[in-house]
Amino acid sequence: MAEYGTPPEVDRVAASRAAVAARRARAAVKAAISAGERNPLDVLRVAGEDPASVEGGIRVTEYLTSIPSIGVTKMHRFMEELGISPAKRLGGLGRHQRRRLRGFLTDRLAAQTGRHNRLVVLAGPTAVGKGTVAGHIRTHYPDVLLSVSATTRAPRPGETEGVSYYFVDDAEFDRLIEAGELLEWATVHNAHRYGTPRGPVEEALDSGRSVLLEIDIQGARKVRRAMPEASLVFLLPPSWEELVRRLIGRATEDGPEQQRRLETAKVELAAIDEFDFEVVNTDVSTAAQEVVDLMQTRKPKR
Numbered sequence: 001m002a003e004y005g006t007p008p009e010v011d012r013v014a015a016s017r018a019a020v021a022a023r024r025a026r027a028a029v030k031a032a033i034s035a036g037e038r039n040p041l042d043v044l045r046v047a048g049e050d051p052a053s054v055e056g057g058i059r060v061t062e063y064l065t066s067i068p069s070i071g072v073t074k075m076h077r078f079m080e081e082l083g084i085s086p087a088k089r090l091g092g093l094g095r096h097q098r099r100r101l102r103g104f105l106t107d108r109l110a111a112q113t114g115r116h117n118r119l120v121v122l123a124g125p126t127a128v129g130k131g132t133v134a135g136h137i138r139t140h141y142p143d144v145l146l147s148v149s150a151t152t153r154a155p156r157p158g159e160t161e162g163v164s165y166y167f168v169d170d171a172e173f174d175r176l177i178e179a180g181e182l183l184e185w186a187t188v189h190n191a192h193r194y195g196t197p198r199g200p201v202e203e204a205l206d207s208g209r210s211v212l213l214e215i216d217i218q219g220a221r222k223v224r225r226a227m228p229e230a231s232l233v234f235l236l237p238p239s240w241e242e243l244v245r246r247l248i249g250r251a252t253e254d255g256p257e258q259q260r261r262l263e264t265a266k267v268e269l270a271a272i273d274e275f276d277f278e279v280v281n282t283d284v285s286t287a288a289q290e291v292v293d294l295m296q297t298r299k300p301k302r
């Protein structure tokens with residue numbers, strides 16, 4: 001049989017069956033968005049990760065009109081504002097287009113649900129000042145919950161259990177993972193494990209508080225998967241030279257470790273396109289204010 005090959009009409013039948021199945025699968029995703037069963041931001045994430053997926057095959061126009069409260073007229077306006085051609089499918093969006101669409105929808109969805117509280121992830125390269133900015137927010141904006149992570153690294157002088165971190169051993173960290181008590185976790189700088197306790201974050205969001213997570217980039221990616229409505233903020237240094245100055249000035253790492261971290265920082269800076277917002281940390285209190293502002297729903301007139 002094999003040497004004769006498949007007759008072309010059989011190929012055509014198979015191809016048209018596959019096309020029908022793909023159309024049905026796309027329709028099912030759109031119906032799930034309309035019914036509020038699938039988070040539109042999650043659909044966008046899957047399309048970005050796998051353009052060949054069912055999600056990736058959905059046209060942006062159809063995707064937008066599947067979202068309750070976005071009709072055809074609004075959809076056309078949004079496409080124009082976002083500079084996306086009507087023929088585009090979700091999987092064919094460029095990184096910048098996807099990012100703009102995500103930021104835009106994050107705002108809209110927050111406005112719709114009336115939730116002014118936001119889950120904000122603050123990440124960025126080593127020594128950019130994440131800890132400093134997060135500390136400033138803890139002191140000056142007490143309404144915002146700054147999540148306290150669990151870590152397997154040892155406390156440094158001056159660090160307080162339950163404030164800086166929850167310091168745990170490997171066995172306890174394993175137990176937290178097993179019990180599903182961590183929203184995300186990662187091994188950072190190839191050394192220790194760090195994770196975000198799930199309970200306090202969910203309780204705070206449920207009670208209307210904003211939550212800030214100061215975690216590494218791997219963790220930011222995992223939060224995006226677990227909670228697609230989270231806003232990812234990338235903290236940038238005013239310049240590369242200033243980043244090096246801050247790392248050396250902090251004097252908490254020896255020379256070889258500083259070199260390793262600067263290498264990692266180059267890779268981390270390349271992840272900026274995955275983030276929704278950028279804040280430059282020139283002045284600590286200005287950067288903190290900008291991060292807190294992002295927790296408020298922006299006015300629809302934007």
Ligand SMILES: Nc1nc2c(ncn2[C@@H]2O[C@H](COP(=O)(O)OP(=O)(O)O)[C@@H](O)[C@H]2O)c(=O)[nH]1
Nearest residue numbers: 131149150185186188194195196214215216219
């Ligand atoms: N994924 C993840 N990263 C975390 C968490 N807590 C802290 N980190 C990151 O772990 C890294 C190391 O933190 P730390 O040991 O305090 O050292 P330093 O910030 O480099 O002085 C930083 O990049 C933090 O952003 C967490 O819960 N999850």
Ligand SMILES: Nc1ncnc2c1ncn2[C@@H]1O[C@H](COP(=O)(O)OP(=O)(O)O)[C@@H](O)[C@H]1O
Nearest residue numbers: 126127128129130131132246250281282283284
């Ligand atoms: N806006 C800023 N201007 C000058 N120095 C800063 C600023 N933000 C942070 N720093 C300093 O830079 C160093 C690294 O900050 P840190 O918060 O430890 O970074 P990260 O948590 O991102 O690793 C610290 O010595 C801190 O005091």
